[in-house]
Amino acid sequence: MQELLHMTDMNKCRPGFTCQVVSFLLCLPLSITVSAESGAARAQELINKMTQAARSRNYEGVFIYRYGNSMDTMRIIHKADNGGERQRLVSLTGSAREVIRNNESVTCIFPDDRAVLVEKSRSRKLVFKLPQPIESVSRYYTFSTSGQDRIAGRDSWTVNIMPRDQYRYGYRFWIDQDSHLLLKSELRDQDDSMLEQILFTQLDIHDDIPDTMLEPALTGKDYTWYKSDVNDKPSKPGNKGWRVTWVPDGFSMKTHQSQTMPMSREPVEHIIYTDGIAVVSVFIEKMDHDVSETIGSINRGGISTFTRHENGFQITAVGEVPRTTVEKMARSVLADNY
Amino acid sequence: MSKINQEDLSAFMDGELKDDTAGVIDQLLADVTARDTWMRYHLITEAMRQSLPTHLDRQLPASISDKLQNEPTVLRPARKKYSTYLKPAAGLAIAASVASVAIIGVQQQRQDVTPGLNSNPSIAAVQPNIPAARQMQNPVARPASIDNTRSAPNNRPVAVPQARGDSLNSRLNNYLINYNEYHADAGMQGMLPYARIVAHDRYE
Numbered sequence: 393m394q395e396l397l398h399m400t401d402m403n404k405c406r407p408g409f410t411c412q413v414v415s416f417l418l419c420l421p422l423s424i425t426v427s428a429e430s431g432a433a434r435a436q437e438l439i440n441k442m443t444q445a446a447r448s449r450n451y452e453g454v455f456i457y458r459y460g461n462s463m464d465t466m467r468i469i470h471k472a473d474n475g476g477e478r479q480r481l482v483s484l485t486g487s488a489r490e491v492i493r494n495n496e497s498v499t500c501i502f503p504d505d506r507a508v509l510v511e512k513s514r515s516r517k518l519v520f521k522l523p524q525p526i527e528s529v530s531r532y533y534t535f536s537t538s539g540q541d542r543i544a545g546r547d548s549w550t551v552n553i554m555p556r557d558q559y560r561y562g563y564r565f566w567i568d569q570d571s572h573l574l575l576k577s578e579l580r581d582q583d584d585s586m587l588e589q590i591l592f593t594q595l596d597i598h599d600d601i602p603d604t605m606l607e608p609a610l611t612g613k614d615y616t617w618y619k620s621d622v623n624d625k626p627s628k629p630g631n632k633g634w635r636v637t638w639v640p641d642g643f644s645m646k647t648h649q650s651q652t653m654p655m656s657r658e659p660v661e662h663i664i665y666t667d668g669i670a671v672v673s674v675f676i677e678k679m680d681h682d683v684s685e686t687i688g689s690i691n692r693g694g695i696s697t698f699t700r701h702e703n704g705f706q707i708t709a710v711g712e713v714p715r716t717t718v719e720k721m722a723r724s725v726l727a728d729n730y
Numbered sequence: 731m732s733k734i735n736q737e738d739l740s741a742f743m744d745g746e747l748k749d750d751t752a753g754v755i756d757q758l759l760a761d762v763t764a765r766d767t768w769m770r771y772h773l774i775t776e777a778m779r780q781s782l783p784t785h786l787d788r789q790l791p792a793s794i795s796d797k798l799q800n801e802p803t804v805l806r807p808a809r810k811k812y813s814t815y816l817k818p819a820a821g822l823a824i825a826a827s828v829a830s831v832a833i834i835g836v837q838q839q840r841q842d843v844t845p846g847l848n849s850n851p852s853i854a855a856v857q858p859n860i861p862a863a864r865q866m867q868n869p870v871a872r873p874a875s876i877d878n879t880r881s882a883p884n885n886r887p888v889a890v891p892q893a894r895g896d897s898l899n900s901r902l903n904n905y906l907i908n909y910n911e912y913h914a915d916a917g918m919q920g921m922l923p924y925a926r927i928v929a930h931d932r933y934e
Binding site: 439442443446455456457458459461462463464466468479481482483485486487489490491493498500507509511512513514516517520522563565574577579588590591593618646647651653654655656662664666667668669670671673675690692693694695697708710711712 | 767770773774777782900901902903904905906907908909910911912913914915916917918919920921922924925926927928929930
C-alpha cells in the first residue's frame with residue numbers, strides 16, 4: 393500500500409517511504425553506469441521494435457488507463473494487413489466512448505455528448521527509428537534498461553527514458569519479450585513522479601482479426617457529427633509569417649502546414665516541433681469574434697495545452713511535455729504579417 | 731464537509747492509523763467521494779497484484795447502497811446529495827470543469843432551439859441510466875456567462891459554425907487528433923495516444 397500511495401498521490405508521501413525512495417535512487421546510478429553505453433543502445437533498439445510491433449501486429453487487449461485520481465478500463469483491437477492499419481479503442485468503464493482509426497479517418501464517438509468527431513488520418517510509416525546518431529537524443533534524455541518483469545502473464549523487458557531538463561517528460565516501458573508489444577507504460581516528470589499509466593491486464597496476439605471486431609458498437613445515428621469535408625483541400629505549406637521564437641534545446645521544426653479542420657472555418661496553421669522523443673504542435677487560427685474559448689492551460693492526461701489570443705487569432709500549443717514548455721512556446725509565437 | 735485526507739485513508743487501509751482522530755471512518759460513511767477514493771485504492775491494489783476479476787462492476791456498491799436505502803427500516807437519514815452515477819458525468823468530457831457548471835444555466839434556453847435532442851429511443855437504450863448526464867453534456871451548450879453577454883442570443887438559430895465553436899472543447903479534441911496523427915512519424919509514441927480521448931475527465 394505504501395507503493396500505491398506513492399503512485400496515487402505523488403505529492404503526499406509519508407516520510408518513511410520518501411526516505412526509502414531517495415536512498416534507493418542514490419544507489420541506482422552505480423549499477424547503471426557500468427553498462428550505460430550498451431544499455432542505452434539496447435533501450436533504443438527495444439523502443440524501435442515496440443513502435444513497429446504496435447503498428448504491424450494483430451492484437452486485442454484490455455488495459456487500465458490511469459491519470460491523477462482517474463482510472464478507466466479500455467479495450468484495444470488492432471489489425472494490420474495489406475489494407476493498412478485499423479484500430480478500435482473502446483472504453484469499458486463510464487460511457488462507451490470509442491475511437492476508430494483506419495487509413496482514411498479517425499472517428500471519435502462520444503455517447504455521453506451524443507457527438508461524433510471525424511478527422512482525416514495520416515498514413516504512418518511501419519518502421520519507426522529514433523533519431524540517429526544516438527547522441528542527438530542522448531543529450532536530452534538518458535536511456536537505460538532495467539531488467540525484467542511480468543505483466544499480463546507475459547515476460548517483459550523494462551526500458552527507461554529520463555529527461556535531462558525540466559522541459560521534457562520521462563518514460564518507462566514494459567515491452568513484451570515475445571512480441572515486443574507494449575504491456576505497461578508510465579509517463580514521468582523530471583522528479584520521476586508518475587503522471588500517467590497504462591497497464592495491460594490481458595493481451596492476445598492473433599493471426600487475423602475479424603472485421604466485425606473493428607466495427608463501432610454505436611452507429612452514431614442522430615448524434616451531432618463534426619466531420620472533415622471530403623472536399624477539403626489537402627494541407628498546404630504553412631504561412632511563413634508565423635514564427636515560434638522559443639523552443640527547448642534540441643527541438644527543431646518538423647513540418648509547418650496550413651490545414652482544414654472540421655471545427656474551424658478557416659485553415660489552421662499547424663507547426664510541429666520535436667526533439668526526437670517528445671512532440672509539440674502549435675496551432676494558430678483566426679477566430680470568429682463571438683467565439684470564446686478557454687484561455688490558459690488545460691491538461692488531458694499527460695498532454696499539456698496552453699492557449700492564448702492575440703489580434704483575433706488563437707494560438708494553442710499541445711504536447712506530451714510539461715506545462716511550462718507549451719506555455720513558453722505559445723507565448724513566443726510572433727506574427728510578421730499581421 | 732472537509733475533503734478526506736488521502737494520506738489518512740491510505741494509512742487506514744494499511745492498518746497504520748492508530749486512533750481515528752481524523753474521522754476517516756465517519757467520512758467514509760458519509761461521503762460518496764471518499765468511498766469512491768477508497769474503492770479506487772482497492773482497485774489499484776488489485777490491479778497491481780494482477781488479481782482483477784474479468785468483470786468489474788463499479789456501480790455495484792452504489793446499487794447495493796441504493797437498495798439498502800429503499801429498505802423499509804432506514805436507520806440513518808439519506809445524506810447522499812448526488813447519485814453516484816452522476817459524479818463521473820459531472821466531470822465528463824469537459825476538460826474545463828468550469829464549463830460543466832455553467833452549462834446547467836443555459837439548459838433552459840437551449841431546450842427550445844434544439845428540439846428532439848433527447849427524444850431518440852435508440853440512444854436511450856444505449857445509456858438508460860444517465861439521462862441527467864446527457865442533459866449536462868448537451869454538445870451545443872456553452873457557458874452561461876458567455877451567452878449572457880450576447881446581444882440577442884435567443885433570436886439566433888443554432889447555426890452549425892456557432893454550435894461548433896466551443897462545445898466541450900471540441901476544438902481541443904480536434905487539435906489532439908491532429909497532434910496524435912502527426913506525432914506518429916515525428917516522435918516516439920508510447921502512451922497509446924487515443925486513450926486520452928476515450929478517457930473520462932474525472933480530474934480537475
